[in-house]
Amino acid sequence: xxxxxTFRAETRAWLEANCPAECRxxxxxxxxxxxxxxxxxxxxxxxxxxMEVMGERGWTAPEWPREYGGGGLSREEAKVLASEMRRxxxxxxxxxxxxxxxGPALLQFGTEEQKKRFLPEIVRGEIRWxxxxxxxxxxxxxxxxQTRAEDRGDHWIVNGQKVWTSxxxxxxxxxxxxxxxxxxxxxxxxxxxxxxMATPGVTTRPITLISGKSPFxxxxxxxxxxxxxxxxxxxxxxxxxxxxxxxHERTMIGAMGDMGxxxxxxxxxxxxxxxxxxxxxxxxxxxxxxxxxxxxAFRLSMERxxxxxxxxxxxxxxxSMLKYYGSELNKRRHELAMAxxxxxxxxxxxxxxxxxxxxxxxxxxKANSIEGGTSEVQLNxxxxxxxxxxxx
Amino acid sequence: xxLILTEEQTMLKEAADGFLAEHAPITHLRQLRxxxxxxxxxxxxxxxxxxxxxxxxxxxxxxxxxxxGAVEAGVVAEALGRTLTPSPFFGSSxxxxxxxxxxxxxxxxxxxxxxxxxxxxxxxxxxxxxxxHQPSRIATTAERSGNGFKLNGAKGFVLDGHIxxxxxxxxxxETGTTLFLVDPKTAGIEIERTVMVxxxxxxxxxxxxxxxxxxxxxxxxxxxxxxxxxxxxLGRACxxxxxxxxxxxxxxxxxxxxxxxxxxxxxxxxxxxxQHRAAHLFxxxxxxxxxxxxxxxxxxxxxxxxxxxxSVAKAKAGRVAELAVQEAVQMHGGVxxxxxxxxxxxxxxxxxxxxxxxxxxxxxxxxxxAGGY
Numbered sequence: 001x002x003x004x005x006t007f008r009a010e011t012r013a014w015l016e017a018n019c020p021a022e023c024r025x026x027x028x029x030x031x032x033x034x035x036x037x038x039x040x041x042x043x044x045x046x047x048x049x050x051m052e053v054m055g056e057r058g059w060t061a062p063e064w065p066r067e068y069g070g071g072g073l074s075r076e077e078a079k080v081l082a083s084e085m086r087r088x089x090x091x092x093x094x095x096x097x098x099x100x101x102x103g104p105a106l107l108q109f110g111t112e113e114q115k116k117r118f119l120p121e122i123v124r125g126e127i128r129w130x131x132x133x134x135x136x137x138x139x140x141x142x143x144x145x146q147t148r149a150e151d152r153g154d155h156w157i158v159n160g161q162k163v164w165t166s167x168x169x170x171x172x173x174x175x176x177x178x179x180x181x182x183x184x185x186x187x188x189x190x191x192x193x194x195x196x197m198a199t200p201g202v203t204t205r206p207i208t209l210i211s212g213k214s215p216f217x218x219x220x221x222x223x224x225x226x227x228x229x230x231x232x233x234x235x236x237x238x239x240x241x242x243x244x245x246x247x248h249e250r251t252m253i254g255a256m257g258d259m260g261x262x263x264x265x266x267x268x269x270x271x272x273x274x275x276x277x278x279x280x281x282x283x284x285x286x287x288x289x290x291x292x293x294x295x296x297a298f299r300l301s302m303e304r305x306x307x308x309x310x311x312x313x314x315x316x317x318x319x320s321m322l323k324y325y326g327s328e329l330n331k332r333r334h335e336l337a338m339a340x341x342x343x344x345x346x347x348x349x350x351x352x353x354x355x356x357x358x359x360x361x362x363x364x365x366k367a368n369s370i371e372g373g374t375s376e377v378q379l380n381x382x383x384x385x386x387x388x389x390x391x392x
Numbered sequence: 393x394x395l396i397l398t399e400e401q402t403m404l405k406e407a408a409d410g411f412l413a414e415h416a417p418i419t420h421l422r423q424l425r426x427x428x429x430x431x432x433x434x435x436x437x438x439x440x441x442x443x444x445x446x447x448x449x450x451x452x453x454x455x456x457x458x459x460x461g462a463v464e465a466g467v468v469a470e471a472l473g474r475t476l477t478p479s480p481f482f483g484s485s486x487x488x489x490x491x492x493x494x495x496x497x498x499x500x501x502x503x504x505x506x507x508x509x510x511x512x513x514x515x516x517x518x519x520x521x522x523x524x525h526q527p528s529r530i531a532t533t534a535e536r537s538g539n540g541f542k543l544n545g546a547k548g549f550v551l552d553g554h555i556x557x558x559x560x561x562x563x564x565x566e567t568g569t570t571l572f573l574v575d576p577k578t579a580g581i582e583i584e585r586t587v588m589v590x591x592x593x594x595x596x597x598x599x600x601x602x603x604x605x606x607x608x609x610x611x612x613x614x615x616x617x618x619x620x621x622x623x624x625x626l627g628r629a630c631x632x633x634x635x636x637x638x639x640x641x642x643x644x645x646x647x648x649x650x651x652x653x654x655x656x657x658x659x660x661x662x663x664x665x666x667q668h669r670a671a672h673l674f675x676x677x678x679x680x681x682x683x684x685x686x687x688x689x690x691x692x693x694x695x696x697x698x699x700x701x702x703s704v705a706k707a708k709a710g711r712v713a714e715l716a717v718q719e720a721v722q723m724h725g726g727v728x729x730x731x732x733x734x735x736x737x738x739x740x741x742x743x744x745x746x747x748x749x750x751x752x753x754x755x756x757x758x759x760x761x762a763g764g765y
C-alpha cells in the first residue's frame with residue numbers, strides 16, 4: 001500500500017469508530033450545526049463529543065500546522081479525509097469563522113504569539129469568532145468604513161458601528177476593521193484588530209431577516225478598549241489582511257453551492273416517480289439534472305482551484321469566481337427545492353415543515369450573493385484582476 | 393491526484409498547441425474548405441500527427457504508439473479545439489483505437505493499431521443512426537449467414553467515413569450488440585460524404601446485405617457493448633476537452649477584441665455590461681475545464697462512476713462552449729457575423745461537437761437515471 005492508501009484505511013477505521021451515528025446524515029438547518037464557543041449549543045451530547053474528538057486530532061482544521069493545533073495533513077491527505085467523511089455522510093464537526101476566515105489570515109499575517117494564542121482554541125471550538133467588516137455606509141464600498149480607533153499609547157479606543165455582523169450576539173471575539181488614520185487615502189488608513197466581545201462598550205442587536213431569523217446583527221462600539229498586541233499585520237495596512245481574509249470568506253460562501261442532499265432525491269421524496277422510473281414532473285426533472293451537473297462541476301472546480309493555488313498557478317482573485325458561482329448555485333438549488341416541495345414547502349409554521357425550514361432556508365440563501373461582496377462586486381474583480389479589462 | 397496537469401502532460405500540451413499553431417492553424421481549415429478538398433482532411437498532416445506521437449497517443453508502445461492515457465488524449469483534443477483542425481484523430485485515435493485495444497484479436501490489432509499510430513490509416517466508428525445519439529437503440533442488424541454475418545442498416549454522422557480504410561460497425565445480433573471490422577469496399581456498402589456545417593466531414597453509410605466473415609467480429613458476438621461504451625465514454629470526454637479548447641479560444645479572441653475595439657471614444661471592454669458577461673463566461677469556462685480534466689483522470693484511474701463524470705463533463709463543456717461562441721459573435725458585433733472573422737467558425741464547430749456522442753440533454757438524462765430520478 002502507498003502511504004496515502006494506508007492513511008485512507010486508518011482514517012476510515014478511525015471515523016467508523018469515532019463518528020457518532022447522530023452526526024451522520026445532512027445537518028437539517030443552520031441551528032443544528034455545531035459552532036462551538038464559550039456558550040456552545042449542541043443538538044445532542046454526541047455532537048459535542050464529535051467536535052471534541054475531531055478537535056483533539058486537529059481534524060477540524062486538517063491542513064493547519066500541528067504546532068498550532070491543526071491536523072498537519074498534506075493537501076492530498078486532507079482530500080482523503082474529506083472523501084472518507086463524505087462516504088459515511090459525516091456532518092462537519094465544527095462550523096467556524098475562525099477556521100474558515102480568521103485562521104488562514106493569522107497564519108499569513110499573525111505574529112508567533114498570536115498564532116499560538118488564538119489558533120489552538122479555534123481548532124478545539126472553544127472560542128467563537130465574528131467578523132466586523134460592513135458598516136451602514138460601507139457595503140460594497142467596504143474600504144469607506146468609518147469606525148475609528150484613537151491611539152492611547154498602549155491601547156486604542158474604538159467607536160463606531162458595524163452591521164451584518166454574522167452571529168455577533170453569539171460570538172466570543174471579533175476580528176474587526178477600524179480606521180486608524182482618518183487622513184490617509186481610504187485603503188491606507190485601516191487596521192485589522194482583534195478584541196473580546198465581552199469588553200465594556202460592545203453591544204449587539206439582532207436584525208430580523210425575511211426568513212424570520214436573525215443570523216446577523218448590528219454591532220455598536222462605545223469607547224471600547226483594544227490592546228495594541230491584538231493588531232494583526234502592519235498598522236494602517238489592514239486592507240491587505242482584509243482582502244486575504246475576504247478571499248477565504250468568499251471561498252467559504254461559494255462552498256455552500258455544494259451542500260445538502262442530492263436535489264434529485266429531495267424531489268423524488270416529495271413528488272415520486274412515474275411508470276418509467278422518472279421524476280413525475282418532467283420540466284422540473286430537467287432543471288434538477290442541469291443543476292446537479294453544475295453542482296458536480298463546481299465541486300471539481302473548487303478542488304482544482306485548491307490545487308492551482310497550491311501549485312501557485314493562479315491569482316488569489318480566483319476566490320471571487322468561486323464566491324460568485326457557488327452563491328448563485330445555492331440560490332438556484334433552493335429555488336428548485338421550493339418547486340420540488342410545492343405547497344408543503346410553503347408552510348411557515350407547522351409540524352411537517354419543522355417550523356418552516358425549507359422556506360426559511362430558501363430565503364436565507366438570497367443573502368449568499370450579497371454577503372462577502374455582491375455577485376456584481378465579484379464580477380468586477382474578475383474583470384479587473386483576472387481578465388485585465390480596461391477602465392475598472 | 394491533483395486536478396492539474398503533470399509536468400509531462402504540460403509538455404505534451406505545449407507540443408500539441410505549438411505544432412497545430414504552426415502547421416494547422418485556422419487558415420488550414422479554411423484552405424481545405426475553400427478549395428473544396430477532395431478528402432476534407434490533410435493526409436500529410438495526419439502522418440505528421442503520427443510522427444509527433446499524437447495519432448497513437450493511447451496506443452500501446454508495442455503497436456507503435458505512445459502508450460499514454462485519456463488525459464493525454466484529451467490534451468490533444470483540446471489543442472484541436474483551439475485551432476478547429478479537421479483531423480482523423482477522434483474517429484481513429486480515440487474511438488477506433490480504444491475499441492481495438494480493448495477488444496480486438498491479436499491479428500486485428502496488428503493490422504490496424506500500428507497504422508493508426510503512424511498516421512497512415514483512417515478508421516471510422518459507425519454507431520449513430522438517427523439524428524440524435526442513441527447507442528442503446530441500434531437498429532442495424534447482423535444475421536448469421538454462411539461463414540459469417542450479413543449486415544443491414546443505415547448509419548450517419550460517421551466521422552471521416554468517406555475516406556475510412558476500415559469501418560467499425562455496431563449492429564444488433566441475437567442477444568446483444570456486436571462490433572464488426574468491415575472493409576468499406578465490401579459489396580452492399582454505400583457511402584455518402586456529408587460535409588458538415590463546420591467544414592469537417594462525416595458520412596452516411598447504408599449497409600445492404602453486406603456479407604462479412606466471422607473473423608470480422610471484434611471481441612465476442614453479442615458482447616460488444618462493453619468495448620463500445622468504453623470507447624464512447626473516452627470519445628465524450630475528449631469531445632468535452634475539444635469543446636473547452638474551442639470555447640476557451642473563442643473567449644480569448646473575444647477578450648482581446650473587448651480590449652481593442654473602440655466605440656463612444658473608449659474600449660468597449662470598459663463597459664460594465666460587457667465586463668460582467670465576460671467575467672461570467674470566464675467562470676463557466678474554468679468550471680468546465682475542471683469537470684473535463686476530472687472525467688479524463690477518472691477514466692485513466694478506472695474509477696467508480698467514471699461514466700457519470702464523463703456525462704457531467706460533456707454536458708457542462710457543451711453548454712459553456714455554446715455560451716462562449718454565442719457571446720463571441722454578439723460581442724464582436726457585425727464583424728462576428730462575417731465569414732472572414734474566425735468566431736463564426738468556432739460557433740459552427742461547437743454546434744457539431746455538442747451533438748457528437750450525445751448532447752447536454754442526453755447526458756443530463758443519463759445522470760438523472762443514475763441518480764434514481
